[in-house]
Amino acid sequence: MKSHIEIQLIEKSKIDSVDFNNLPFGSVFSDHMLEIDFKDGAWQTPIIKPYSPITLDPSAKIFHYGQSIFEGMKAYKDAEGKMMLFRPLENCRRLNKSAERLVIPQIPEDVFMDGLKKLLEVDSDWIPTNEGSSLYIRPFMFATGNGFHASPANAYKLVICTAPSGAYFAGKVKVLIEEKYARAANGGVGFAKAGGNYAAQFYPTQLAIEKGYNQVIWTDDNSHQFIEEAGAMNIFVRINDTLITSPTSDRILDGITRKSILQIAEDAGIKTEVRKISVGEVVEAAKNGNLKEMFGAGTAAVISPIAGFGYQENDYDLPELENPFASQLKKKITDIQTNKVEDPYGWRVFL
Ligand code: PLP
Numbered sequence: 001m002k003s004h005i006e007i008q009l010i011e012k013s014k015i016d017s018v019d020f021n022n023l024p025f026g027s028v029f030s031d032h033m034l035e036i037d038f039k040d041g042a043w044q045t046p047i048i049k050p051y052s053p054i055t056l057d058p059s060a061k062i063f064h065y066g067q068s069i070f071e072g073m074k075a076y077k078d079a080e081g082k083m084m085l086f087r088p089l090e091n092c093r094r095l096n097k098s099a100e101r102l103v104i105p106q107i108p109e110d111v112f113m114d115g116l117k118k119l120l121e122v123d124s125d126w127i128p129t130n131e132g133s134s135l136y137i138r139p140f141m142f143a144t145g146n147g148f149h150a151s152p153a154n155a156y157k158l159v160i161c162t163a164p165s166g167a168y169f170a171g172k173v174k175v176l177i178e179e180k181y182a183r184a185a186n187g188g189v190g191f192a193k194a195g196g197n198y199a200a201q202f203y204p205t206q207l208a209i210e211k212g213y214n215q216v217i218w219t220d221d222n223s224h225q226f227i228e229e230a231g232a233m234n235i236f237v238r239i240n241d242t243l244i245t246s247p248t249s250d251r252i253l254d255g256i257t258r259k260s261i262l263q264i265a266e267d268a269g270i271k272t273e274v275r276k277i278s279v280g281e282v283v284e285a286a287k288n289g290n291l292k293e294m295f296g297a298g299t300a301a302v303i304s305p306i307a308g309f310g311y312q313e314n315d316y317d318l319p320e321l322e323n324p325f326a327s328q329l330k331k332k333i334t335d336i337q338t339n340k341v342e343d344p345y346g347w348r349v350f351l
């Protein structure tokens, strides 16, 4: 069933002021946004309206207790102007998984999908066609209901806004393997895309940046002996010809790029393993030349090769390979996402 959507169009588009050949990541915003309020126990009529500030009560619970979750997805346009999304229902389902953990109401999948598709139809001119660019989509839900009582709010808002975007990282990434701080703990909210997970990363990441790294690779909170994921992406390690990634858990985000890459790699005949990766084995492999590649995988990051890592005051460089798995897999996944090749998996959803 198609939900009714109220549409309030902008008077004058700002698209002419945007340089689509030099797009930053996530800081230029399209003309419209979608807003759906939850109040009196029900989701209200979705509204598409000009991208504009949101006014909230100072005692709204989002400010005090951080009831806030988000998603990250992308829309693409092919050479003929056909528009598509990549596995969008996975994002909607993960949003609802995060919502359950943060006691935020579930958004019905058809309401989410209909609203998103309509928003993209209205702002279709904002979907970039340049190589390496796409329309980054940011759905988020948060507590608008107020009061200082530390309990779930009685009102929420789902907003989707979009940003034509280029690459998340400017170049190769240098990471620091974390030994002290933890991103998530057993029984916590690590698997959810809760805003607080990201806020909690900022301080250790700032310390890493001061030492010359771009990102932290989180290790398990208990022993700090096993690699988990990075701040905005899942991590793959290539030891000789085997591609390894950690299993997801309630501490690690179940990345859509991660599982797509695993599938593509297996189908391309690359040996993959999903298992715990000890920091010791990565350091050892780096020392004896068996560590061939490391890369991050995520919607924003796509596939971001890692140039080297730091651990216990030592730096380890990764080799420059002729045709690394990272490049092969990035080409395969982006070709599927942008309709350049067949999609044997049914991952593309045309608008
Ligand atoms: N891990 C974290 C912490 C993330 O924020 C993201 C980004 O969404 C990912 C992994 C990758 O997930 P996905 O591929 O679904 O974007």
Ligand code: COI
Pocket (backbone or CB within 6 Å): 071, 072, 073, 198, 231, 232, 233, 298, 299, 300, 301
């Ligand atoms: C994404 O990849 O979509 C994310 O949500 C990561 C974000 C921190 C930029």
